[in-house]
Amino acid sequence: MTRTVLTVDDSRTMRDMLRMALAGAGFNVVEAVDGEHGLEVLSAHRPDVIITDINMPKLDGFGFIEAVRVDDDYRAIPILVLTTESDPAKKDRARRAGATGWIVKPFNPEKLVDAIRRVAA
């Protein structure tokens, strides 16, 4: 069964990079441009894994994760935070919001797929 990954990032470059890496590894990819859009796409596509950026307009990564985690339908979906943040406080905040794991940018496709494998059933 093909797994669906939702990528949420305001950067087109980053979305394209993720799509390339994920599609290459056989995942079905759906995309959203910010947290608000992410919640819309979430209900339309029911992804198996979510990868989200932190700094985004409208609804940022923290808010997005929190919103997913309070929804009984989606709160068991693993969420990987994708960020260049070198600030441990931000990673901790993402975890407190309910992030399952994280990927530090820049990532290579193996690192990315590896992280998904670690959190996806």
Add this chain to the structure above:
Amino acid sequence: MDELEAIKVTFFQECEELLADLEGGLLAMQDGNDDGDTVNAVFRAVHSIKGGAGAFGLEPLVRFAHVFETLLDAVRSNEVPATPDLVVTLLRASDVLADHVSSARGLGDVDEAVSASMAAELKACTDPNAAPAPAAAPVVVEAAAAPVIEAAPALIGADDALDDDDLGFDFQPMTITIDEQAADVAAAAGNVWTVSIRPKSDLYRKANETALLLRELARLGPIQATLDASALPPLEFLDAEAAYATWTVRLETDEDENAIREVFEFVDGDCDLEITRGEAVAPDAALAALLAGDAPAPAPAPVVEAFEPAPVVVEAAPEPAPAPVAAAPVVAASAPVAAPTPAAAAKTQQIEVPGPGQSVIRVDPERIDRLIDLVGELVINQAMLAQRVGEYGIAPSSNLAMGLDELEQLTREIQDSVMAIRAQPVKSVFQRMPRLVREVASMTGKQARLVMDGENTEVDKTVIERLADPITHMLRNAIDHGLESPEERKAAGKNPEGVVRLAALHRSGRIVIEVQDDGKGINRERVHSIAVKKGLISPELQLTDEEIDNLIFLPGFSTADKISDVSGRGVGMDVVKRSVQALGGRISITSRPGQGSTFSLSLPLTLAVLDGMVVDVAGETLVVPLAAIVESLRPKPEEVRPLGPVGAVLAVRDSFVPLIDVGLTLGYRDSSPPPTEGVVLLVEGEDGSRAALVADAIHGQRQVVIKSLEQNYQQVDGVAAATILGDGRVALILDVDAVISLRRREPPRPVEPTLIAAE
């Protein structure tokens, strides 16, 4: 790799947008709009550039963006106040960042010295207490020893290579103890480890899963997992959100402890983890203690399962039947531990509709150009068809004529739609200008603030590409010649900071670009005397203010007292005027002493089509742009008044306008027939001046496809371009402004060469 190259192209496109956002945000901050959203957007722009650059390994760009981002992060968290001075620094930094992007793209170079000093400046702003000088020039030898202490607390992990770079040393992630252990492990193959895992409920709340942890452990080597469910309360006391299980795993692996710890990286803090080398002695002891303590209930029935070490099998490996508690997150139950804000909950409720998202198609511009050419041909063809049908004397009410009308409507709609595809907001040109203004201002020692208006005004792409040069020049001119120095401005009771306004707007089917400054205005006396001195005009010539202002467009005119960096580039306003005219555009100036000048540039929205009035002049067919025509009329004899030996004016309502015989002005004939025998087109020039053009007859209104005269022949005074009419004949398109000014320069010079349209 093609796909990666394509993404790189996207990245640079995105960089352009982000740099524009960055600049726009900083300018908004400069205007005092420094709310959180703006600062966040500014931060995000730099952050996204850094992220993408990191993905492509564009090191210099990443390094500069990182320093910039760090400062912006401090600004957005209010650690560093966004003072006006700081915003100016940030704007300069954005210019350097733009240079880095261009350089990464292979367009131009970065001035390393400028970049380094800018980075040092940014660092100093971020942490005013840090001594900036020594940090800027690190001594490599020292760096090995010293930074370890100060940098260690800042590290979150060895995988964050960026920071390591920035700190200028190589971080060794292993401690000495681990090194020793690793060596031991390597020596003794087939080592046995005991891993005890006691998940907390937080682990499940974050959608982590014990079963997956066990699966990951199994990738390191064969495992045996034992479940201790003794802490599980009777069902009626069971909290579905809580965690009760403890797993003890016996792992055989050649990997070291680090590899094992890495499996638990994501659940660090969310489970009690004990990793010990050797068989389970300590865990057993702990287990025994547990059992001895409170185990009145059934003795624990350990579940033991073997895992295959081969990674291939991992996906297929049987789920280790986690205790019911492990499934807790799936069970809909009481509120999660960290209660989220009600607002966030409400948000989820609202957004139920699946968003269609924005879909954009990227099309090769050549395809669009081809489409526009074809539509141009279609327009001509449709016009020909209409003409032929008219020649057959078919009644306008007939089915054929009506069908033809519909075809005309459709053709026009297709044309508008196709042109709209190529229309773009002028923003892409405007966004380059703030930097130009900053640079010119600092070069000339002026203080200038750019205000932009109408950036979203749309115009055909072909026109946009050619707007940049004239705008650049007009802005340079406005700052260099228009604005006074801050001292002069203060003395004149003005704000030392001059304002330059750049605006775009649509006006009667054309795009108008205005560059307005609040400087000293044109010094007419000086302009006049320079023009006389350079022999451009005769000294006794009496000129109106407007005419004097327009002298600056004469070839060879320059008012700069000294040749500055800015204006001494060999490009005068005459060149600007000519390049604008070549596009079918016009440029004019209005100026008020002490209050400033306004340059106004008007261009057709598209260089492809034009609505025109087809007229007959001395047997030639001409097209007069409809946008210029106010009305057409047949003059009565009493309305025509002679003026001077050859001239005449026409009384139109309360005013007199000069009568211009087009045939005479263009050299088609030597003497004008009485204006009362012809038709008069009342036209308005770009500067608002009116004239009455005399033609012999009007054929009607038509949309024509513009064919450049310059490209196919040469520029001709009074003629803007040519077109092909429905009957296949070439007709010239009149340049109304040029015709009016040709007439102004009386006595009329013979127009050369006299161009007769090809039959």
